Amino acid sequence: xxxxxxxxxxxxxxxxxxxxLAARRSTCxxxxxxxxxxxxxxxxxxxxxxxxxxxxxxAEVGCLRKKLGVPSGQRHELCRGLxxxxxxxxxxxxxxxxxxxxxxxxxxxxxVICLKMIINAGIEKVVFFGDYHDELARQLAAxxxxxxxxxxEREEES
Numbered sequence: 001x002x003x004x005x006x007x008x009x010x011x012x013x014x015x016x017x018x019x020x021l022a023a024r025r026s027t028c029x030x031x032x033x034x035x036x037x038x039x040x041x042x043x044x045x046x047x048x049x050x051x052x053x054x055x056x057x058x059a060e061v062g063c064l065r066k067k068l069g070v071p072s073g074q075r076h077e078l079c080r081g082l083x084x085x086x087x088x089x090x091x092x093x094x095x096x097x098x099x100x101x102x103x104x105x106x107x108x109x110x111x112v113i114c115l116k117m118i119i120n121a122g123i124e125k126v127v128f129f130g131d132y133h134d135e136l137a138r139q140l141a142a143x144x145x146x147x148x149x150x151x152x153e154r155e156e157e158s
Contacts, residue, residue, distance in 0.1 A: 033083065
């Protein structure tokens, strides 16, 4: 050990690391996304993008959207996978965990489909790193009062 103490992460950094870890489980061939739902500094549910239980993953059977040349952000219904945000919300519902008033930490900003689910689930804030540009999602977030926060990566101190 060099004797230098690692900088202790603040709460947003801490939870974002869990979202990044969840993203590593993704089976999507296009984009690996992870999400964590947190309330009162406790993790309530996690999710990553991938196929539903019992369904072959894109990593196994290929990506239909890629085969058809579908651009990112379009024709979501052609994807066999669920988004990380959807899977986190579903996990909470499956286990009977209320996420009303929670914050979602996600590796990317949500698409409009996920954003509508986030709003109706009662999540109050979404914190993210990577931008997934979806103007309608941003408009709906503003109209609903959902807070969207871009988390900047902190430089390591020397």
